[in-house]
Amino acid sequence: MKRYDAVFLHPPAIYDFRERPTFPGPIAYTVTESTEQFIIPPIGMLSIAEYLDRHGYRVVVENIGERMVQDKNFDVEGHIKGIEGSVYAIDLHWCVHAQGAIELAKLCKRLHPDSVIVLGGLTATRFHEEIIRKYEFVDVVIRGEAEKTFLELMNALDRGQKNMSVGNATLRVNGRPVVGPSAAPSESIDEFDFTRLDLLVPKSILFSxxxxxxxxxxxxxxxxxxxxxxxxxxxxxxxxxxxxxxxxxxxxxxxxxxxxxxxxxxxxxxxxxxxxxxxxxxxxxxxxxxxxxxxxxxxxxxxxxxxxxxxxxxxxxxxxxxxxxxxxxxxxxxxxxxxxxxxxxxxxxxxxxxxxxxxxxxxxxxxxxxxxxxxxxxxxxxxxxxxxxxxxxxxxxxxxxxxxxxxxxxxxxxxxxxxxxxxxxxxxxxxxxxxxxxxxxxxxxxxxxxxxxxxxxxxxxxxxxxxxxxxxxxxxxxxxxxxxxxxIYDRTTAFVEKFCYVDLSRLIMKEVDKIAELKDEKEKDTRLRLLQDKVREYFTKLGERAHAL
Structure with a gap:
């Protein structure tokens, strides 16, 4: 089992997108590089990880979103279970990752109950008290800039302090959020390093x-x-x-x-x-x-x-x-x-x-x-x-x-x-x-x-x-x-994109709205899965027709 002091995890937008019927529609058209799961991690994750690494802590940045998109059989639970860490830190920088970040945090706490689960990023900062109040598996939210706060947190944990007062950190104490004092932002960002790609795994999307x-x-x-x-x-x-x-x-x-x-x-x-x-x-x-x-x-x-x-x-x-x-x-x-x-x-x-x-x-x-x-x-x-x-x-x-x-x-x-x-x-x-x-x-x-x-x-x-x-x-x-x-597009490309991102999206929207009116949750799920199967069948036929063109 791999052992780290801090394990940083970048989530997909929707944690269970491979299991549940999901229809991203035109979002997939406009974010081709990061995919509709937004798998490129925020730059700040690397600077935080490097800052801890520089101060002697063993760290890794795991792009779970990329692993899940690239390999449909990737076992998230088995992978995270095989990475032992004192702290698991999940980014909730962009709001689109809200569901994925919270579900990943829940999984980390279930697999590693004695670890400290940390969330950070702009969205986590905006909702820091709500996160601590509603999601008992999250122990700490780091607000705002995180490099120095994270180091302070790691040092406090090393000293065995559980209910510590850390600047820019919101913690749970006796079931309630305790908001630590606000720390001044760094006067200069020259002290941080945003280039340590060796800490990031995998990174095939960046080298594609x-x-x-x-x-x-x-x-x-x-x-x-x-x-x-x-x-x-x-x-x-x-x-x-x-x-x-x-x-x-x-x-x-x-x-x-x-x-x-x-x-x-x-x-x-x-x-x-x-x-x-x-x-x-x-x-x-x-x-x-x-x-x-x-x-x-x-x-x-x-x-x-x-x-x-x-x-x-x-x-x-x-x-x-x-x-x-x-x-x-x-x-x-x-x-x-x-x-x-x-x-x-x-x-x-x-x-x-x-x-x-x-x-x-x-x-x-x-x-x-x-x-x-x-x-x-x-x-x-x-x-x-x-x-x-x-x-x-x-x-x-x-x-x-x-x-x-x-x-x-x-x-x-x-x-x-x-x-x-x-x-x-x-x-x-x-x-x-x-x-x-x-x-x-x-x-x-x-x-x-x-x-x-x-x-x-x-x-x-x-x-x-x-x-x-x-x-x-x-x-x-x-x-x-x-x-x-x-x-800019040839006739075949235009035909394929109109079918995939416009015609099909319109049909899916109408069908999903009809399904949403059903009262029986099992029937809803069955109908959505049938719809997903039909969409996949359409894509297969589309590929054949595009090839003929």
Whole structure:
């Protein structure tokens, strides 16, 4: 049996997705890399594990979600039973993992009753008291930034302290949550290491050549914190202040980022996503960062960076001169100015178009990302967003060449879950939303429903949940047709994707809603399993028909 001091576990979104009938619908269309089980772990898991490892503790980061997706026969219970640890720590960073994280925590406690079960992450922080109060198998919730708190917890356990007072930790004492004092966030994130992929097992998804970006890849932060306040974001300035106690971002020194890239390259990583916009640190910071990268020479093949607002020619030209392939991403969320600005993105379509032109002039590909459905969205505003997508496709088609095959592209995703801890989650009526559930337990119950449209946790002043679901499918259908029109998809790909993600999803939604009206739970389960069998049969026939085309 393997023995560790701390075992970190990344869960799937839905723990028993292999046993229960589950219909992810268009979610599978928009998250192809991480899959609908969201199997890529948060970056912070590695920095926490490395921090403990550095201080002499034996640690491992187990990606249980990836193991379950990659191997349908993987025995979760047997695997975890064979890993002995004093502490089992499960990330509940993103709300989508609520059901998976809680079920995994329950399993760990059953298999290792004398161990300490810890949850952490932004979502766990937002619901820390509810978790300790309702889920007796969770012993500790670490709130906010966790590296130093986790070390303090491990040291206290080594001293035999059970009812210790640890900063940023909420514990159960006599059946009740006891909230430890809040600890100040780290002044500098330079002391943390986000590159220890050797601590992560497995990591085949990161080194896969069959999924985008088709090479070994990882992500590292420019900073921790944010200056923007997008109203549904759990990592906004508001959320960071409330959940992390961080009033301003801490930026990583350019020299440390260069070291990160070198360490990743030594491990075979070829592409890196440098997330958070360096321009938040001011011109002196981003100039220093790019100068350092350019002077030392990037040891990777591809670098992706974020734009939180439109970019000027000076910045894009500096990126183009880094000496490696660079891609930028920007997320206007909507193609309508007033919808975007109500969401917290304070720029216009004209500024966005100018950024596209600047990127094309400097041969820096740009991905423009949109989100459905926002507070001010309705059918008319979404159709206006579709028009902007077509303009983006036209701009790309006009600028393409053999050397520069993709100049600009768009992507989109349905919001589905409004982030806990965001401005809109905490004050929904002030921002045009209505929460269908505002507790962790409520979210888990929603995620245990069979179909994606039942997971949507909000409505807006213009759209009910069923209308949001319809709008999402209509948008997927439009996007597939648009990609076929501009040669991004061939006829076969468009046919397959429309059938899988639109036609089939519409049929499944109707059938699931009918089944939900049944009173007999056994009959419900039987009908859902029959539906799942039919869907699998459809996929088999689809494969045969696509092959014939």
């Amino acid at each position: 050549k069959s999924r985008p970006p088709y090479c070994a890849h990882w992500s590292i932060p420019v900073c921790r914190g944010c200056v923007e306040n997008c109203v549904t974001c759990g990592g906004s300035a508001y959320a960071c202040a409330r959940l992390l106690g961080r009033s301003r971002p801490s930026f990583r020194r350019p020299e440390r980022i260069m070291e990160d890239l070198e360490r990743l390259a030594e491990q075979g990583v070829k592409a890196v996503f440098l997330f958070q916009d360096p321009r938040m640190g001011g011109k002196r910071y981003w100039e220093s960062l790019l100068s350092t990268l350019r002077k030392n020479g990037l040891p990777i093949d591809h670098l992706t960076l974020e734009l939180f607002r439109p970019a000027d020619a000076e910045y894009v030209k500096a990126l183009a001169g880094l000496g490696v392939s660079v891609t930028l991403t920007i997320s206007p969320e909507s193609g309508v100015d007033h919808v975007r600005m109500a969401h917290g993105r304070n720029y216009t379509n004209a500024e966005l178009i100018k950024t596209i032109e600047v990127c094309q002039e400097n041969r820096v590909p740009l991905l423009v990302f949109f989100m459905l459905a926002l507070a001010e969205d309705n059918y008319d505003t979404v159709k206006e967003t579709w028009k902007l997508w077509e303009k983006i496709c036209m701009m790309d088609q006009e600028a393409r060449s053999e050397e520069y095959p993709i100049t600009v592209n768009y992507g989109f995703g349905p919001m589905i879950l409004l982030d806990p801890g965001s401005l809109a989650f905490d004050n929904p009526s002030s921002y045009g939303y209505r929460m269908l559930s505002n507790t962790l337990e409520g979210h888990i119950k929603q995620m245990e429903q069979p179909s994606w449209h039942q997971w949507i946790n909000y409505e807006t002043k213009y759209l009910r949940r069923d209308e949001i679901a319809k709008l999402i499918l209509d948008t997927v259908e439009y996007s597939i047709s648009l990609r076929e029109k501009y040669g």
